[in-house]
Amino acid sequence: MQTARKGRDDAHVVLEQLTDQTCSFCGDGLLTSGEYKGNQAILCESCDTPTVQLW
Numbered sequence: 001m002q003t004a005r006k007g008r009d010d011a012h013v014v015l016e017q018l019t020d021q022t023c024s025f026c027g028d029g030l031l032t033s034g035e036y037k038g039n040q041a042i043l044c045e046s047c048d049t050p051t052v053q054l055w
Contacts, residue, residue: 011054019043025049
């Protein structure tokens with residue numbers, strides 16, 4: 001059970017590190033935390049492209 005918790009903690013660290021980075025798809029928007037198809041994700045605020053999704 002400890003391993004599952006560690007995995008979730010690591011995932012949140014990755015999400016935090018990507019937030020406010022420039023989108024690599026459109027180059028215009030910043031990445032922000034949100035939801036994509038029901039999953040927690042990091043999305044571009046300009047083009048809505050998901051960079052990361054968590055299942």
